[in-house]
Amino acid sequence: MGHFGKTRISVDELYHGIINHDRLMLSKAITLIESRRKDDISRGAELLDKIIGHSGKSLRLGITGVPGVGKSSFIESLGSSLTQEGHRLAILSIDPTSSKSGGSILGDKTRMEELSHDPNAYIRPSPAGQTLGGVNNRTRETILLCEAAGFDIVIVETVGVGQSETAVKDMVDCFLLLMLSGGGDELQGIKRGIMEMADIIAINKSDGDNVAPSKRTKKILENAVHLFPPHEINWVVPVSLCSALSKEGITDIWKDIESFIAMSHSEDFFKHNRQIQNAQWYRQLVDEKIKHAYFNEEKSAKYREIETKIIANELGVRNGLRKLFES
Amino acid sequence: MGHFGKTRISVDELYHGIINHDRLMLSKAITLIESRRKDDISRGAELLDKIIGHSGKSLRLGITGVPGVGKSSFIESLGSSLTQEGHRLAILSIDPTSSKSGGSILGDKTRMEELSHDPNAYIRPSPAGQTLGGVNNRTRETILLCEAAGFDIVIVETVGVGQSETAVKDMVDCFLLLMLSGGGDELQGIKRGIMEMADIIAINKSDGDNVAPSKRTKKILENAVHLFPPHEINWVVPVSLCSALSKEGITDIWKDIESFIAMSHSEDFFKHNRQIQNAQWYRQLVDEKIKHAYFNEEKSAKYREIETKIIANELGVRNGLRKLFES
Numbered sequence: 001m002g003h004f005g006k007t008r009i010s011v012d013e014l015y016h017g018i019i020n021h022d023r024l025m026l027s028k029a030i031t032l033i034e035s036r037r038k039d040d041i042s043r044g045a046e047l048l049d050k051i052i053g054h055s056g057k058s059l060r061l062g063i064t065g066v067p068g069v070g071k072s073s074f075i076e077s078l079g080s081s082l083t084q085e086g087h088r089l090a091i092l093s094i095d096p097t098s099s100k101s102g103g104s105i106l107g108d109k110t111r112m113e114e115l116s117h118d119p120n121a122y123i124r125p126s127p128a129g130q131t132l133g134g135v136n137n138r139t140r141e142t143i144l145l146c147e148a149a150g151f152d153i154v155i156v157e158t159v160g161v162g163q164s165e166t167a168v169k170d171m172v173d174c175f176l177l178l179m180l181s182g183g184g185d186e187l188q189g190i191k192r193g194i195m196e197m198a199d200i201i202a203i204n205k206s207d208g209d210n211v212a213p214s215k216r217t218k219k220i221l222e223n224a225v226h227l228f229p230p231h232e233i234n235w236v237v238p239v240s241l242c243s244a245l246s247k248e249g250i251t252d253i254w255k256d257i258e259s260f261i262a263m264s265h266s267e268d269f270f271k272h273n274r275q276i277q278n279a280q281w282y283r284q285l286v287d288e289k290i291k292h293a294y295f296n297e298e299k300s301a302k303y304r305e306i307e308t309k310i311i312a313n314e315l316g317v318r319n320g321l322r323k324l325f326e327s
Numbered sequence: 328m329g330h331f332g333k334t335r336i337s338v339d340e341l342y343h344g345i346i347n348h349d350r351l352m353l354s355k356a357i358t359l360i361e362s363r364r365k366d367d368i369s370r371g372a373e374l375l376d377k378i379i380g381h382s383g384k385s386l387r388l389g390i391t392g393v394p395g396v397g398k399s400s401f402i403e404s405l406g407s408s409l410t411q412e413g414h415r416l417a418i419l420s421i422d423p424t425s426s427k428s429g430g431s432i433l434g435d436k437t438r439m440e441e442l443s444h445d446p447n448a449y450i451r452p453s454p455a456g457q458t459l460g461g462v463n464n465r466t467r468e469t470i471l472l473c474e475a476a477g478f479d480i481v482i483v484e485t486v487g488v489g490q491s492e493t494a495v496k497d498m499v500d501c502f503l504l505l506m507l508s509g510g511g512d513e514l515q516g517i518k519r520g521i522m523e524m525a526d527i528i529a530i531n532k533s534d535g536d537n538v539a540p541s542k543r544t545k546k547i548l549e550n551a552v553h554l555f556p557p558h559e560i561n562w563v564v565p566v567s568l569c570s571a572l573s574k575e576g577i578t579d580i581w582k583d584i585e586s587f588i589a590m591s592h593s594e595d596f597f598k599h600n601r602q603i604q605n606a607q608w609y610r611q612l613v614d615e616k617i618k619h620a621y622f623n624e625e626k627s628a629k630y631r632e633i634e635t636k637i638i639a640n641e642l643g644v645r646n647g648l649r650k651l652f653e654s
Contacts, residue, residue, distance in 0.1 A: 045645070048645060049645060052643060052645065179554075182554075183553065183554030183555070184553045184554055184555070184557055185557050187554075187555070187556040187557060188556075188557055189556075190556040191556065192520075192523040192524050192555065192556045192558075193519075193520025193521070193523045193524050194520070194523070194556065195523055195554075195555060195556070196519040196520045196521075196522055196523055197519050197520050217554065220547075220550045220551060220553075220554060221551070221554060223547045223550070223551070224547060224548070224550070224551030224554070226510065226511050226547075227506075227509075227510030227511055227514075227522075227544065227547060227548060227551070228510070228511070228514070228519065228522060229514040229515075229516075229517040229518065229519045229521065229522070230511055230512050230514060230515055231519075271640070275637065275638050275639070275640050276638065278637050278638075278643075278644050279634050279637045279638045281644050282633070282634060282637050282644045282647050282648060283634070285644065285648050286630065286648065286651065287614070289648070289652065290617055290618060290621045291614075291617060293621070294617045294620070294621070303613065306609070307606050307609060307610070310602065310605050310606045310609050311602050311603065311605075311606045312602070313598070313602050316379060316605075317605050317608050317609045317612065318372070318375060318376060318379065320609050321609060321612050321613065321616070324613065325616065
């Protein structure tokens with residue numbers, strides 16, 4: 001081993017570390033992938049090429065829900081039962097705030113007390129870097145690295161209040177929406193459209209006085225789901241009740257997930273969906289590469305400055321475009 | 328006038344024609360805007376700069392719904408009552424098929440028999456050009472031209488089975504979803520998430536034996552709407568019944584639209600929304616411009632070829648990326 005601290009770890013060491021399930025090496029590899037330094041980018045690419053054959057074998061699960069819905073305790077409860085069954089679980093939290101603050105609530109591992117000490121669980125925030133107007137992070141690459149490191153379930157968690165949840169939908173095999181009874185105003189800030197995209201809906205905090213309203217919400221959603229545009233496969237989105245607090249309903253939701261994945265495989269959708277997602281990933285990478293070739297830092301700043309002026313109604317779109325490209 | 332046929336009409340003539348409500352000049356201007364010929368592009372840009380001060384004053388209404396929902400007869404019925412009230416109405420149909428076939432059902436004006444002979448209505452298909460993986464057409468520019476030509480209501484119609492309906496949502500002030508009783512499988516092919524994005528939901532063909540099931544669907548959707556992520560403004564999405572056949576309910580839906588627009592103005596959302604849409608338009612134009620600078624025809628073909636191979640699982644994403652940029 002060696003080469004810690006300021007000395008660079010070689011790509012080869014990272015590779016061997018990862019496929020030997022070395023968590024420290026995995027963490028260092030993810031940091032490498034997230035780096036924007038020129039030589040890190042080429043080393044990261046080299047590493048990805050090496051591990052790609054070891055990736056792809058996990059179940060990729062997306063979980064979204066507004067702050068306060070109890071995502072962390074849900075994942076803690078679900079995750080603990082999964083690791084007890086012998087699964088190895090990676091949890092990636094896409095955090096819209098971490099790119100600004102350099103740290104945040106989501107990065108705080110103590111949110112998941114039990115899992116953070118579980119040798120079969122790996123928790124890692126995935127900063128949602130905003131570049132040139134789009135969500136642009138390394139979560140897809142991080143999933144591949146976790147898979148190569150032997151994690152057979154990868155959970156991608158988002159707070160669901162920005163653009164990240166559509167991005168997550170596009171990188172997972174199953175997309176779970178956590179809700180609360182009542183809905184509506186409690187969903188303030190969540191992207192409209194997300195409910196229809198869910199493969200599974202779970203109403204959390206269905207305990208105590210909340211059981212009756214949760215049941216009402218479940219009933220309404222079950223009716224509504226039949227009016228939603230139909231799923232790509234022969235699947236009616238289940239609406240389940242659970243309580244991360246009392247741990248009730250959690251294993252049933254896992255059964256829902258397993259049923260969905262089984263159906264997805266049996267209709268050949270699972271593989272097809274991943275291929276479509278790969279094409280999307282390819283398009284994003286091409287976009288990114290072209291933009292990076294075109295925009296230096298100065299130009300990026302100008303791009304954003306013009307965007308701000310357009311939003312403030314101080315500049316027209318066509319004049320803005322001209323201003324950007326005149327130099 | 329003059330300069331028809333093979334002789335070019337000057338930008339100045341087009342400009343004066345448009346602001347003097349000359350429909351032929353408007354049509355020629357739209358054709359110019361849609362052209363991909365290099366000198367047409369610069370003339371189109373010049374024209375847009377000239378008319379921009381005359382644009383922006385219409386109510387922009389998006390209407391979506393799957394084929395068979397009765398969009399044409401709904402628009403015919405709504406549109407005729409609007410022109411009778413003295414409105415001037417432009418109808419732009421975004422047609423996912425017209426770019427391939429060079430003509431299609433949507434371009435067929437006889438779908439709207441009455442409106443196509445109405446001097447206060449203007450119907451025009453807007454081809455949904457697919458370039459480099461994204462929806463990419465000139466509908467936004469066409470809206471501006473129609474506004475400059477004195478149309479105070481612009482309807483943008485999509486069949487709602489592709490990517491175009493999200494694009495339309497992003498260019499209108501009010502987004503109306505036409506549905507049928509039953510929903511679910513009848514919505515086959517519609518983009519999931521579109522229901523939650525609607526400002527107004529109307530259940531069409533609520534006549535005869537269909538009245539009772541339509542009322543049931545209305546009830547379910549009204550309940551569901553309260554569970555949807557809330558609207559940006561203090562607005563509960565109304566679910567209304569109508570019949571384009573019997574012409575019942577159509578004027579009530581127009582009242583819904585007017586209420587929504589009034590609320591949108593009173594909360595300062597109307598203007599804000601257009602500014603956000605402008606920023607989005609700017610981002611799209613920048614993307615497009617950069618891609619066109621980067622991709623020649625050969626490169627575009629290669630881009631698509633690699634994309635196809637990735638979808639067919641014949642090529643990995645990273646190798647595909649490498650292949651594209653190696654040359």
